[in-house]
Amino acid sequence: MSSSPLFSNFTLKNLTLKNRLAMAPMTRNFSPNGIPHKDAAKYYQRRALGGIGLVITEGVEISHDSSSGYPNCPNLRTVEARKEWKKIVQAVHDAGSKIFCQLWHVGGIRKLGLPPNPEIPGFTPSGYVNAKKQVAHAMTLDEIHEMIKIYADDSKICEDIGFDGVEIHGAHGYLIDQFFWKDTNKREDQYGGNLLKRAQFACDIVDACQTNTSRDFIVGIRISQWKQQDYDAKIADNIENLSEFLLKLASSNPDFFHCSTRRYWEPEFTSSSLNLAGIAKEVTKIPTITVGSVGLNKDFINLYAGDDEASFSTIEELENRLRNKEFDLVAIGRALLSDPNWANKIQANKENEIQQFNKSYVENYY
Numbered sequence: 001m002s003s004s005p006l007f008s009n010f011t012l013k014n015l016t017l018k019n020r021l022a023m024a025p026m027t028r029n030f031s032p033n034g035i036p037h038k039d040a041a042k043y044y045q046r047r048a049l050g051g052i053g054l055v056i057t058e059g060v061e062i063s064h065d066s067s068s069g070y071p072n073c074p075n076l077r078t079v080e081a082r083k084e085w086k087k088i089v090q091a092v093h094d095a096g097s098k099i100f101c102q103l104w105h106v107g108g109i110r111k112l113g114l115p116p117n118p119e120i121p122g123f124t125p126s127g128y129v130n131a132k133k134q135v136a137h138a139m140t141l142d143e144i145h146e147m148i149k150i151y152a153d154d155s156k157i158c159e160d161i162g163f164d165g166v167e168i169h170g171a172h173g174y175l176i177d178q179f180f181w182k183d184t185n186k187r188e189d190q191y192g193g194n195l196l197k198r199a200q201f202a203c204d205i206v207d208a209c210q211t212n213t214s215r216d217f218i219v220g221i222r223i224s225q226w227k228q229q230d231y232d233a234k235i236a237d238n239i240e241n242l243s244e245f246l247l248k249l250a251s252s253n254p255d256f257f258h259c260s261t262r263r264y265w266e267p268e269f270t271s272s273s274l275n276l277a278g279i280a281k282e283v284t285k286i287p288t289i290t291v292g293s294v295g296l297n298k299d300f301i302n303l304y305a306g307d308d309e310a311s312f313s314t315i316e317e318l319e320n321r322l323r324n325k326e327f328d329l330v331a332i333g334r335a336l337l338s339d340p341n342w343a344n345k346i347q348a349n350k351e352n353e354i355q356q357f358n359k360s361y362v363e364n365y366y
């Protein structure tokens with residue numbers, strides 16, 4: 001058996017995780033009408049049985065008609081959907097793991113014509129989807145307040161279903177990240193202006209979710225510097241600005257930061273060896289999750305551009321950084337799609353048996 005630090009337990013608020021490994025949120029487009037696929041419980045349970053201590057679900061659209069931007073993503077809006085989620089939660093718990101629901105609003109990525117109501121446009125801070133295009137709807141103050149309440153209500157629904165927590169998706173250029181990013185947030189009220197004001201929407205959401213759920217329920221937030229509209233874009237250009245931004249988010253009391261990067265081993269700035277999760281932990285003292293090409297020799301950027309095959313890559317540096325307490329938990333994405341038993345194989349020192357990743361594992365549902 002391995003002596004890897006990945007297999008020590010970790011307590012997040014009052015929740016004990018059996019190890020440091022999380023399944024990264026991964027959209028699967030297998031949920032027609034927002035109802036998780038009938039095999040979803042087995043899909044998630046397979047990763048839990050394969051040794052993952054914490055499952056973070058695929059992005060789950062929050063309960064507003066504008067939240068959806070892609071086909072067949074799940075939500076929490078119907079009795080049928082909630083029933084399936086209950087089965088999923090039970091299946092993961094039965095396997096001895098914990099599960100968080102990722103709450104997602106795509107913001108301006110949504111186009112007119114999409115379900116559930118084709119007339120609803122993309123909702124954004126200022127109508128911008130990227131620096132150039134002003135084609136979406138700029139949210140009114142009332143709509144912002146309504147959206148914050150929906151996040152809070154959906155968190156409560158998640159708690160009632162039996163989830164151990166929620167992860168607010170504040171990354172990758174979707175709605176919350178569109179508030180963070182100066183190119184898409186040109187508001188002049190309390191939700192726009194300097195970086196701290198652009199973080200207010202996220203703070204109000206985290207705060208509302210914490211207030212609307214019980215003390216033991218976990219509420220965390222996922223953030224990234226990169227955006228799908230621009231992989232070189234940044235929320236903060238230097239460590240001082242990033243620290244101020246993180247401290248502002250921390251003031252809303254998130255239980256964790258999930259810091260999304262493409263390659264976990266890359267320092268966020270030249271002035272420090274720490275990655276984004278490392279800086280977030282050092283500055284805020286709040287537990288962090290790192291992610292990005294763990295156990296793989298390529299990042300996900302070319303997944304749909306013909307260069308999707310990735311093979312196993314050593315995790316020694318990851319283990320060293322974890323031993324140095326740079327971050328607390330590690331999320332695994334693609335490697336878990338191709339090999340649900342990835343964690344057990346790592347623990348048993350059977351890396352050579354790990355199934356290599358390619359795009360077919362995204363297209364099929366196992």
Ligand SMILES: Cc1cc2nc3c(=O)[nH]c(=O)nc-3n(C[C@H](O)[C@H](O)[C@H](O)COP(=O)(O)O)c2cc1C
Nearest residue numbers: 024025026027058059292293294300332333334362
């Ligand atoms: C098929 C696929 C779907 C994804 N869907 C989501 C999602 O719903 N929410 C999210 O925050 N990130 C999503 N991501 C990003 C992953 O959570 C993760 O950050 C990324 O794949 C990097 O980890 P990896 O290198 O281990 O794959 C997705 C990635 C993939 C490959």
